[in-house]
Amino acid sequence: MIKIVDLTKTFNNHTVLNNINLTIKKGELFVLIGPSGSGKTTLLKMINKMETPDAGKIFINNENISKIKGTQLRRKIGYVIQSIGLLPHMSVKDNILIVPKLIKMDKSMAERRVYELLELVELEPEQYINKYPHQLSGGEAQRVGIARALAADPPIVLMDEPFGALDPITKSRLQNQICQIHKTLKKTIVFVTHDIDEAIKIGQRIAIIKDGQIIQTDSPQDMLSKPKNSFIATFLGSDRALKKLSKLLVKEFKKKADYVLQDEKEEVIQTNKKYVWVVDKKSILKGWIYLSENAKQFTEIDHKTFALNDNETLKDAVSKMVAQSVKTLPVCDKNGKLTGEISLTDIVTKT
Numbered sequence: 001m002i003k004i005v006d007l008t009k010t011f012n013n014h015t016v017l018n019n020i021n022l023t024i025k026k027g028e029l030f031v032l033i034g035p036s037g038s039g040k041t042t043l044l045k046m047i048n049k050m051e052t053p054d055a056g057k058i059f060i061n062n063e064n065i066s067k068i069k070g071t072q073l074r075r076k077i078g079y080v081i082q083s084i085g086l087l088p089h090m091s092v093k094d095n096i097l098i099v100p101k102l103i104k105m106d107k108s109m110a111e112r113r114v115y116e117l118l119e120l121v122e123l124e125p126e127q128y129i130n131k132y133p134h135q136l137s138g139g140e141a142q143r144v145g146i147a148r149a150l151a152a153d154p155p156i157v158l159m160d161e162p163f164g165a166l167d168p169i170t171k172s173r174l175q176n177q178i179c180q181i182h183k184t185l186k187k188t189i190v191f192v193t194h195d196i197d198e199a200i201k202i203g204q205r206i207a208i209i210k211d212g213q214i215i216q217t218d219s220p221q222d223m224l225s226k227p228k229n230s231f232i233a234t235f236l237g238s239d240r241a242l243k244k245l246s247k248l249l250v251k252e253f254k255k256k257a258d259y260v261l262q263d264e265k266e267e268v269i270q271t272n273k274k275y276v277w278v279v280d281k282k283s284i285l286k287g288w289i290y291l292s293e294n295a296k297q298f299t300e301i302d303h304k305t306f307a308l309n310d311n312e313t314l315k316d317a318v319s320k321m322v323a324q325s326v327k328t329l330p331v332c333d334k335n336g337k338l339t340g341e342i343s344l345t346d347i348v349t350k351t
């Protein structure tokens with residue numbers, strides 16, 4: 001959908017982007033990451049013609065954007081920036097309505113859209129619609145910024161370090177929201193950040209840019225498994241094996257768990273296994289039995305704190321194993337029903 005061909009940009013004899021080639025697929029959440037000054041913002045701004053290239057071309061849906069007027073192009077591309085850029089004298093509603101008004105969207109449809117979008121970014125419409133930017137927290141203002149970028153239903157949204165200034169908890173919530181919005185609306189999102197954890201968390205593909213050149217483009221998993229060179233490996237961090245685990249879900253790695261019914265736990269016989277899970281008649285996890293050569297020891301457990309659920313990551317699994325000093329953990333559904341188990345050996349050998 002967005003094709004960048006041999007793109008070069010120079011500011012005052014300094015080549016900021018050097019022969020960039022990149023294709024971003026339709027509906028993809030694509031992350032551009034790199035050190036400060038590496039040219040990320042400049043590249044983003046060229047996609048919506050806020051900057052013009054010195055050489056090279058950009059195609060959107062096979063159309064060369066040099067043939068499209070900047071103002072016209074920008075109405076079809078949402079743009080979210082770190083400093084948010086909400087107009088201070090306008091209410092939340094009027095800020096969101098800026099582009100719908102410009103494109104002369106039907107008034108009642110536009111107003112309905114404001115409600116829909118505020119709900120989408122999890123801001124209660126009645127509570128926020130008439131507020132002014134100075135009455136919002138940083139996270140709320142950023143969510144209004146996202147709603148505004150989506151107001152005219154653009155197929156592409158560019159996001160330039162949108163969560164850079166937020167505290168870690170708000171940042172994490174908004175990252176989850178962006179992933180959810182991306183899943184629901186299926187927009188093409190180009191997201192600039194210099195936070196590698198953010199890139200790995202939200203990106204379907206990541207391009208790492210350095211001194212105006214793209215060094216590697218890959219899915220987070222592939223990049224973490226096979227960094228192309230030492231710059232990428234350093235950029236990904238010495239804990240990149242753990243980061244890789246943060247992209248893998250328990251449900252994809254769990255295996256069948258052996259169990260006995262609570263009422264029959266006295267009858268457990270020795271096997272070559274060191275333990276067996278204990279469940280009640282409804283398959284709710286109640287504990288485990290440690291089986292040694294000459295003893296059987298039952299330990300009661302609370303599935304809420306001890307077990308994993310399907311949507312936790314393998315990083316969560318390892319962290320819980322370390323915290324609980326065990327090498328295997330049960331996996332339960334939300335009611336505590338045992339659905340499998342996961343072992344440290346499996347994590348180490350299969351990832």
Ligand SMILES: Nc1ncnc2c1ncn2[C@@H]1O[C@H](COP(=O)(O)OP(=O)(O)OP(=O)(O)O)[C@@H](O)[C@H]1O
Nearest residue numbers: 011012016034035036037038039040041042043194
């Ligand atoms: N309009 C401009 N005029 C002159 N130099 C510019 C202009 N815009 C950007 N630059 C320079 O181009 C280089 C790349 O800037 P850019 O903002 O694209 O980097 P970035 O990777 O987004 O950095 P950061 O992560 O710090 O935001 C920098 O050296 C910057 O000073």
